[in-house]
Amino acid sequence: MNLTLHVWRQKNPQSEGRFVTYQAKDIIPDMSFLEMLDVVNQELIMKGEEPIAFEHDCREGICGSCGMVINGYPHGGHRGTTACQLHMRHFKDGDTITIEPWRARAFPVMKDLIVDRSAFDRIIQAGGFISANTGVAQDANAILVPKQNADAAMDAAACIGCGACVAACPNASAMLFTAAKIAHLGLLPQGQPERYTRVVRMVEQMDKEGFGGCTNIGECAAACPKVIPLDVIARMNRDLLVAKIKGV
């Protein structure tokens, strides 16, 4: 099939970006979305032009590198699917596809579809961990974790840090990302000692990075390729409230 692409091109953070139109020719339905872009890029290189810069690595939906807004939806809008796992069989011959980077003040565009997501790392550095130095641990089975808690912690821990939640949110809020880590660690007995300092520090850092606030729209959970449930945010707010009451 043949497609028309409108792709955001931007040389660097300082320069102005713009949409450029490309034709994607002879695309096969079994190709992934990124393989379709590979085809376009190979052609651009052969023509002596710079290929479209986009981030990608594992191409199996787990590393969280890829991320682009496809026709207005982060990762293309298929439930539980990252851009790298989106396949061209979901498009039709003659379709026009618009491709843009994540848009958020805290995620400045670096080049074309690549944005700087290091704000996420700094949120984790502020407190998204359990302080257990190597060697301190007791026998693993000495800590019992009820299955339902372990499962709920795993649901939250599945976050791949791609940033689709921020891109989907009209406020560019990072609540789902931050709350997912807080829920993962807060649901486990090992995470209890630091539970309240963790939430305070991570939320402080999140605010400092320039992410917006949450107004309960729910676009983040709808866009999340790992289907992290929205209720992690309620849990984070509850922990934050308790932390305030406790004066943490």
Added chain:
Amino acid sequence: MTTTDTRPTTTRPSTEYLDPKLNSRIPEGPIERKWERHKFEMKLVSPTNRRRYTIIVVGSGLAGASAAATLGEAGYNVKCYTYHDSPRRAHSIAAQGGINAAKNYRNDGDSVFRLFYDTVKGGDFRAREANVYRLAEVSMAIIDQCVAQGVPFAREYSGYLDNRSFGGAQVARTFYARGQTGQQLLLGAYQALSRQIGLGQVKMYSRTEMLDLVVIDGRARGIVTRDMVTGKIESHFADAVVLATGGYSNVFYLSTNAKACNATAIWRAHRRGAFFGNPCYTQIHPTCIPVSGDHQSKLTLMSESLRNDGRVWVPKTPGDKRAPSSIPEDERDYYLERRYPSYGNLAPRDIASRAAKQVCDEGRGVGPGGLGVYLDFSDAIKRLGKKVIEDRYGNLFEMYERITGENPYETPMRIYPAVHYTMGGLWVDYNLMSTIPGLFVVGEANFSDHGANRLGASALMQGLADGYFILPYTIADYLASTKLPKVDTTHLAFRETEAEAADRIKRLLNTKGTRTVDMFHRELGKIMWDYCGMARNEAGLKHALEMIPELRERFWREVKVPGEGNDINQELEKAGRVADFMELAELMCIDALHRDESCGGHFREEHQTEDGEAERDDENFSYVAAWEFTGLGTKPVLHKEPLIFEYVKPTVRSYK
């Protein structure tokens, strides 16, 4: 801790056969005491002195992140480097199935000795016993540590940890977090690392790629990097350098590795004097989604854990094109169950892969092009119900359906082997130090522990064992026992190495040829898959050894790298990596040609039994091949580290 009383089957003369350049530094004493004793005998760096030492860790996957975090916790100055935007993206994240540990929580007869035994046997008796024993020994502490960090391992309703079985073992010793074990373990290490970054103990360099190693007075003293945003070439000095840069499966172009996985760090270190161990040992994983066309950019693995409940089969008759559901039971060949009744579908990876190739070569393969076999869950669904299967493998089934458009609950999966892991890597001694003093190599980047074939769920174990529990001890011994003169990046060696790196980049950009990097990479991959892949033979390898230098020469003459060197340039990044793959590929073929036997993942067609099993030659090849670089185009020098088996007697590896 359970230890098994063991006595050596032979007495090992410790100095016999030693290559003067290859001292494995295996401690004396009975195997179950070696590590304990060595830990006591090694020198320590006192807590107050640690801040005086700077350690570079390249890579932030399981081995790199765990090492950087642990060294930071200990109080060293650590500098950690990754070419990703964040340390959380390393390819360890994609490991699905699990991590082994000899906990014996199932009370099914597991022990340190059994894990050690299974790993040595699984590696087809080509691994160093002492290293493997230590790996099995620290495996339990890894699980403890990960649980303390909050890794959400699967649990029973009682709250205790759950286990599953993996290939090559008859006990259930694999811990898992759904189908995302690698992700959860990596995030545990990433979080520990993040904590140290936040505390200022580790300085993190993201989007920074190592281009070369700097060696001063015979010791590793730093690295040269490229800032992938500004293109700046920079030097970084240290008292010791740790490479945790993963494997080199992408030499085949198509593999299950992430697109950016590359060999540049280890290859550059090899060129600077680090010997390369067993480069030809590559693992072909039996359960990957088959190639769908020429556009394919990478392959996707389906976890080995699926073989716990899935049954592998092909039609009995070649060319049978019927839909799987219309092939009656008695016309199906469940070839793994038939050939290996005691391990069945859980036969080790090399054996299962080869068996798949054999049935496809006989014309009994399924799917487009006949390169595929069925992995069928219908019996398991009948026996356990769809819900149980969904709980166990739901995310894997979804992933399969997303890629192929087929629903594995209704129609069997189609799978085919793909390159997945490289057992070879830089040669290291018992202390994980390469032949360049001060250069340590951990995780998949080194050659140790897995011999000629790695067992499932052992890569995560090895990466974390090296990073959390082994390297932090052995690196202290090096620092405490070595007098290191003060150097900084103004040293001539840094200037020279920087100039060489800059020159290479300039050459790549200025060639302005007619073919893209990917075209060359695909061409190289095809040579490697055809002649140095699942089956190898003398004529093919010799042919490849003629083709690779020719391709490399064409690459440097005809490659087309657009853009400039002073900003984000993904084609330039790829070009540098492919240039190094072109050199490594040649060494792999040289090694494969010289190893005139079949063992593990290295299958030489000349050496097989009548029913197609690998035939080892212990008399002539029971050694580690450690290659010394002597210049491009000149034959590398082979050094041999003899493998002496005191505890596990090499036998014909049978899973029948």
